[in-house]
Amino acid sequence: MEGPPIAVALDYPSSREALALVDRVTPEHCRLKVGLELFSAAGPGFVESLVRRGFDVFLDLKFHDIPNTVAAACRRAADLGVWMLTVHCLGGRAMLKAARDALGPAGRPLLVGVTVLTSHTAAEIAEIGLAGDIEGRVAALAGLAKECGLDGVVCAPTEAHTMRSRFGAGFLLVTPGVRPGGSPVGDQRRVLTPAEAIAGGADMLVVGRPITSSPNPRAALDAILREIATAG
Numbered sequence: 001m002e003g004p005p006i007a008v009a010l011d012y013p014s015s016r017e018a019l020a021l022v023d024r025v026t027p028e029h030c031r032l033k034v035g036l037e038l039f040s041a042a043g044p045g046f047v048e049s050l051v052r053r054g055f056d057v058f059l060d061l062k063f064h065d066i067p068n069t070v071a072a073a074c075r076r077a078a079d080l081g082v083w084m085l086t087v088h089c090l091g092g093r094a095m096l097k098a099a100r101d102a103l104g105p106a107g108r109p110l111l112v113g114v115t116v117l118t119s120h121t122a123a124e125i126a127e128i129g130l131a132g133d134i135e136g137r138v139a140a141l142a143g144l145a146k147e148c149g150l151d152g153v154v155c156a157p158t159e160a161h162t163m164r165s166r167f168g169a170g171f172l173l174v175t176p177g178v179r180p181g182g183s184p185v186g187d188q189r190r191v192l193t194p195a196e197a198i199a200g201g202a203d204m205l206v207v208g209r210p211i212t213s214s215p216n217p218r219a220a221l222d223a224i225l226r227e228i229a230t231a232g
């Protein structure tokens with residue numbers, strides 16, 4: 001994939017706090033992910049302002065609803081000029097196809113499906129009724145996403161290697177659950193380091209707290225970029 005292989009998760013309570021980081025990076029350094037917290041706080045206008053600054057914006061709202069609703073939401077997200085957006089694979093085949101059809105053939109925005117959240121353990125997915133091991137579930141959902149024409153999936157870095165061998169080059173693998181050595185894991189459960197994620201075949205790392213909680217976010221981002229430059 002062309003461009004910086006990292007999307008910084010702007011998980012902030014307001015546009016003011018997000019801009020303190022955005023003002024210190026450029027579109028050549030990183031992409032920017034806007035998720036549920038910042039979108040709820042700052043809204044579509046803020047997303048458009050990041051697009052106008054030239055950033056590739058990853059709108060991560062993990063749409064999961066009836067096909068008609070998701071298709072319409074995808075169209076509105078595309079209107080914002082975002083580079084990539086997420087739907088949840090658990091929404092099923094009809095929903096995934098509706099999302100694909102709403103956006104037209106693969107292109108902009110890229111459409112990726114969330115498989116099994118990186119915070120989940122085997123016990124948790126069993127509790128919500130997903131049978132089998134996590135890697136098997138991720139592979140099944142990624143296969144469904146591919147059949148429905150999605151551009152790729154979100155999975156844990158621990159699954160990237162298997163998904164790459166199974167689905168080949170050209171199917172985007174976006175991996176959160178990335179932690180540089182010594183960085184607190186927090187609520188993530190299936191994690192690897194940035195270098196390990198890239199070596200496993202991830203195209204795009206999503207990194208939040210290791211950057212946003214750092215006293216010097218720009219330095220933390222640069223250290224991750226240096227680490228992945230030597231991996232692969």
Ligand SMILES: O=C(O)c1cc(=O)[nH]c(=O)n1[C@@H]1O[C@H](COP(=O)(O)O)[C@@H](O)[C@H]1O
Nearest residue numbers: 009035060116117118154176206207208209
């Ligand atoms: O879709 C996502 O980006 C996502 C999927 C997933 O399975 N796990 C996951 O952590 N994410 C997002 O990736 C980011 C990870 O943030 P940190 O754990 O702070 O690095 C958060 O914004 C999550 O919403």
